[in-house]
């Protein structure tokens with residue numbers, strides 16, 4: 001079965017056979033050292049600094065609001081959290097300040113000063129609003145923040161509709177240009193959903209033309225305000241993953257969130273014979289690829305695939321505005337609270353996190369040979385089945 005590219009639910013058995021047979025190319029596995037690191041120290045810790053945000057985006061995971069709720073971490077509690085980072089030793093996790101809008105937090109500059117004193121590596125994910133201006137961009141850089149991510153979710157009309165503000169698309173591009181001009185590393189985030197799935201090539205070409213070199217594509221999870229938004233089918237996810245693999249041939253680093261099956265698709269495309277995949281492209285892939293070539297031409301370089309082994313709960317954790325520890329921002333299952341418990345101890349000892357790290361999944365993800373490299377979106381499993389260890393229903397192999 002080696003070389004067959006399953007396209008249907010029934011082909012899941014084919015995948016199992018394929019994986020149980022000798023392969024010309026071994027599936028990538030994390031080194032022992034990396035495995036140990038992911039068991040003891042997260043690589044990325046996302047902290048939802050506040051639920052306050054001036055925007056009310058259609059798909060907002062955080063269901064942002066305009067006034068901070070009383071349970072939000074106080075300045076002292078936030079400082080205690082920053083101190084806890086030091087207990088991880090070296091290398092420390094990277095702290096990503098998200099929200100809501102982190103710049104809406106009145107004490108954000110005080111906290112960034114403390115993070116700088118503690119020598120923490122910090123990235124921010126601010127909302128594009130009047131608060132994100134030349135002055136605040138310079139201040140972020142002065143306080144050691146080297147990268148920032150902003151969201152662009154489609155062409156002008158789609159982006160403005162999703163953000164609920166006319167002119168927000170143009171403002172986002174202006175902010176991106178300013179951040180790049182001042183030397184901030186800029187990542188653009190795009191949440192892919194049914195509404196914007198056909199615009200991905202346009203978004204890619206646009207941000208690339210502005211000089212953005214990191215594109216992170218979030219595959220919608222139906223939680224928060226995104227609960228009623230249409231997500232992609234497993235077949236469409238497969239097509240988008242294949243399209244994203246193609247974009248890796250250009251000079252932009254492409255990553256995904258809540259779509260670890262992208263790694264499985266990329267590995268297959270990078271290692272299986274090309275002619276085995278000719279019949280495997282769905283209409284969405286064909287459309288996106290055609291548009292990409294029309295906008296920026298073919299690349300002279302081959303697409304590249306670099307294995308990554310982190311996933312929700314395995315190298316990645318999320319702390320909510322009230323201090324609850326979650327496997328990710330899209331997996332609201334509380335594993336403890338950093339107001340009263342130590343982040344390092346929770347990360348290392350929590351049973352759910354350990355089971356996620358061990359790949360103790362049910363359904364297709366539990367028997368899939370790609371469990372180390374992929375392991376499925378724990379958030380989508382939780383959103384669909386109420387179980388963070390269930391299979392990822394967004395993957396073609398698990399649908």
Ligand code: SF4
Pocket residue numbers: 260261264364365366368369370371374375376377391392395396397398
């Ligand atoms: S999502 Fe699950 S079934 Fe699909 S490739 Fe990943 S581990 Fe395998």
